[in-house]
Amino acid sequence: MFISLSRLPADGLPFNHQYAEGELDTSEHEFEIVSLPEVTGRVDRAGMDMRVRGTVKSALITTCDRCLADVQVPVDAPFDLIYVPEDPGANHVGETELHDRDLDLVVYENEQINVDDLVLEQLELSLPTRVLCREECRGLCSQCGADLNFEQCQCQKPIDPRWQALADLKNSSEDET
Numbered sequence: 791m792f793i794s795l796s797r798l799p800a801d802g803l804p805f806n807h808q809y810a811e812g813e814l815d816t817s818e819h820e821f822e823i824v825s826l827p828e829v830t831g832r833v834d835r836a837g838m839d840m841r842v843r844g845t846v847k848s849a850l851i852t853t854c855d856r857c858l859a860d861v862q863v864p865v866d867a868p869f870d871l872i873y874v875p876e877d878p879g880a881n882h883v884g885e886t887e888l889h890d891r892d893l894d895l896v897v898y899e900n901e902q903i904n905v906d907d908l909v910l911e912q913l914e915l916s917l918p919t920r921v922l923c924r925e926e927c928r929g930l931c932s933q934c935g936a937d938l939n940f941e942q943c944q945c946q947k948p949i950d951p952r953w954q955a956l957a958d959l960k961n962s963s964e965d966e967t
Contacts, residue, residue, distance in 0.1 A: 791905040793833055795840060795898065802834040805844075807905065814906055819914055824862060825849035829909050831869070840873040842903065846912040855921050856929030857937050867916040869908065873898040 791807050809827045816823060831844020848865040876899045896908075928938035933945035949957050 793903045793905060794901065795833075795835075795903065796901045798833060798835055798840075800835070802832055804830075804832045805905070806830045809909070814910060816910070819910065821850040821852040821863075821913065821917065823848060823913075824851050827865075827909055827913065829905060833903070836872075838875050840898065840903065841870070842873060842908070843868075843870045845869070846909050846916075848913060850913060850917065852917060852921050854923040854927060856927045857923060857939055858930065859923045859937075861921050861923050863917060863921070865913060865916045867912045869912050871896050871908070873903055 793803065793805060807829050809829075811826065814823065814827065825848050827846055827848035829844060829846050831842060834841045834843075846865060846867045846869065850863045850865060851860050852863060853859065854861050873896050876897050923939075930937055931943040931945055933947075934943050936943040936945075
């Protein structure tokens with residue numbers, strides 16, 4: 791979905807869009823959409839800049855970081871972004887230092903804003919940094935891959951080399967008794 795800025799009313803433009811099945815390409819993201827996203831918001835002009843505020847609502851499925859089980863994550867993500875026009879004269883080569891104000895800036899091209907990119911970005915940002923199916927998830931065995939939430943594996947756990955000296959000390963004291 792694109793918002794045309796060339797015909798943007800002076801008092802701004804509200805928008806609301808319910809996505810249809812297959813309308814968003816999530817192939818490059820680490821989640822699946824369970825509940826089709828709905829985006830509502832408003833675009834207001836501030837000179838050449840555009841302020842876009844709103845909310846994305848959806849539900850996603852991603853994998854547990856410990857046991858790889860599917861986890862459903864509800865999304866109700868507010869956003870408040872400033873879109874600035876593309877600067878055709880800017881030829882940035884090398885590194886550029888970003889400032890705090892730059893983190894909420896997005897560049898628009900051809901007098902239009904791509905709402906699909908905005909929605910995908912907000913969905914990605916709404917995922918927690920650590921996804922767990924439950925807080926006490928035990929994960930997978932590093933040796934055999936068994937899901938330790940449902941079964942106990944019989945693998946011999948290797949000793950971390952940093953603790954080997956203590957393990958040797960414990961084994962030698964057990965042999966003496």
